[in-house]
Amino acid sequence: MSKIKLFDLSRQYKSLKAILERKVASVLASGQYIMGKNVKTFEENASKYLSVKNSVTCNSGTDALILALRCLGIGHGDEVITTPFTYFSTTEAILLVGAKPIFVDIDSTTFNIDCSQIERRITKKTKAILGVHIFGHPYEAEKVKRICKKHKIKMIEDCAQSFGASIGKKQTGTFGDIGCFSFFPTKNLGCAGDGGMLVTNNDQFAKKARMLRNHGGILRNEHNLIGYNSRLDEIQAVVLIEKLKLIDKLNNSRIRIAKEYSTSIDNKKIVTPNYLNKVRHIYHQFTLIVDNRARFTNYLTKNGIPFGIYYPKPAYMQPAIKKIIRNSPRLKVTESVCKKCVSIPIFPELSKKECDFIINTINDY
Numbered sequence: 001m002s003k004i005k006l007f008d009l010s011r012q013y014k015s016l017k018a019i020l021e022r023k024v025a026s027v028l029a030s031g032q033y034i035m036g037k038n039v040k041t042f043e044e045n046a047s048k049y050l051s052v053k054n055s056v057t058c059n060s061g062t063d064a065l066i067l068a069l070r071c072l073g074i075g076h077g078d079e080v081i082t083t084p085f086t087y088f089s090t091t092e093a094i095l096l097v098g099a100k101p102i103f104v105d106i107d108s109t110t111f112n113i114d115c116s117q118i119e120r121r122i123t124k125k126t127k128a129i130l131g132v133h134i135f136g137h138p139y140e141a142e143k144v145k146r147i148c149k150k151h152k153i154k155m156i157e158d159c160a161q162s163f164g165a166s167i168g169k170k171q172t173g174t175f176g177d178i179g180c181f182s183f184f185p186t187k188n189l190g191c192a193g194d195g196g197m198l199v200t201n202n203d204q205f206a207k208k209a210r211m212l213r214n215h216g217g218i219l220r221n222e223h224n225l226i227g228y229n230s231r232l233d234e235i236q237a238v239v240l241i242e243k244l245k246l247i248d249k250l251n252n253s254r255i256r257i258a259k260e261y262s263t264s265i266d267n268k269k270i271v272t273p274n275y276l277n278k279v280r281h282i283y284h285q286f287t288l289i290v291d292n293r294a295r296f297t298n299y300l301t302k303n304g305i306p307f308g309i310y311y312p313k314p315a316y317m318q319p320a321i322k323k324i325i326r327n328s329p330r331l332k333v334t335e336s337v338c339k340k341c342v343s344i345p346i347f348p349e350l351s352k353k354e355c356d357f358i359i360n361t362i363n364d365y
């Protein structure tokens with residue numbers, strides 16, 4: 001068995017090589033690289049898949065979050081309730097538009113925002129709740145939506161890790177006002193570079209997002225807003241058109257591996273992740289909880305099993321913002337999970353043999 005990787009994109013590329021190379025070559029030959037027909041086709045296909053009215057692609061998941069906040073008119077002096085257990089960009093986007101992130105603790109078994117603690121953090125300045133479907137596990141979006149309605153605030157979903165995850169029949173990203181996706185190569189739906197998208201059933205928000213991503217205008221040399229240069233390019237669009245066709249299959253492979261891990265990992269020192277009923281968890285990560293993490297990760301390394309620490313610190317402890325958010329309360333569950341979490345390899349092409357080796361090694365720990 002060759003060396004196991006935490007995530008190996010080259011395997012997927014091998015199976016898609018012929019079609020991707022043909023499609024990318026045809027874009028190169030066309031001479032149309034930005035805002036062409038493939039971007040439009042991908043947006044239409046994504047809207048169909050997600051059952052949403054509008055899909056607006058952009059340059060990255062981070063930009064999708066920034067565009068979403070701007071579309072909803074959120075900026076200086078506003079507060080946005082969010083989770084500290086996420087990739088830094090969720091927090092970064094809130095700060096970049098001038099708003100203040102208000103952190104709410106997470107649930108210890110799902111790692112998602114603890115909805116029961118949201119309402120007590122709502123103030124007159126609260127403009128939105130930005131939840132993250134962390135590791136591909138949908139948070140309680142219906143509950144968050146009820147809170148948003150009651151307090152007349154907006155709801156944004158960070159779906160960077162949850163393309164294809166759903167609650168009942170409803171896809172993540174379609175519960176709130178705007179859903180934000182990332183197509184970074186290692187995400188469940190990834191392109192061959194940077195890419196992102198926001199989705200919304202509100203035509204006005206979609207129109208504003210289309211302007212913002214293109215220097216604030218739709219017509220050439222007519223700038224109605226101060227926007228960004230944040231467009232998806234045609235090469236990424238053709239890659240995404242092909243991979244979107246496979247997304248259910250790819251996510252199902254992750255789910256199959258996760259089931260295997262959940263049923264076969266059996267070690268008193270290790271806690272495997274839990275999931276809520278009714279949801280389709282698409283396992284962007286498979287994250288274990290272990291008390292003595294340093295000892296466990298040394299053991300994994302010695303046995304040739306790579307791992308990831310997502311995430312080692314709560315967002316409010318990041319050096320860039322520690323000083324800005326001086327009065328953020330310490331959140332116990334988040335801090336405990338940050339000390340104990342270990343993600344093990346999970347990607348659609350991980351082989352049965354590799355999976356068994358990982359399980360046996362963990363059980364022998």
Ligand SMILES: *Cc1c(COP(=O)(O)O)cnc(C)c1O
Nearest residue numbers: 060061062087089090160182184
């Ligand atoms: C990856 C990620 C982002 C940012 O996406 P990019 O495309 O890398 O900018 C935002 N939020 C979460 C939760 C992510 O995992």
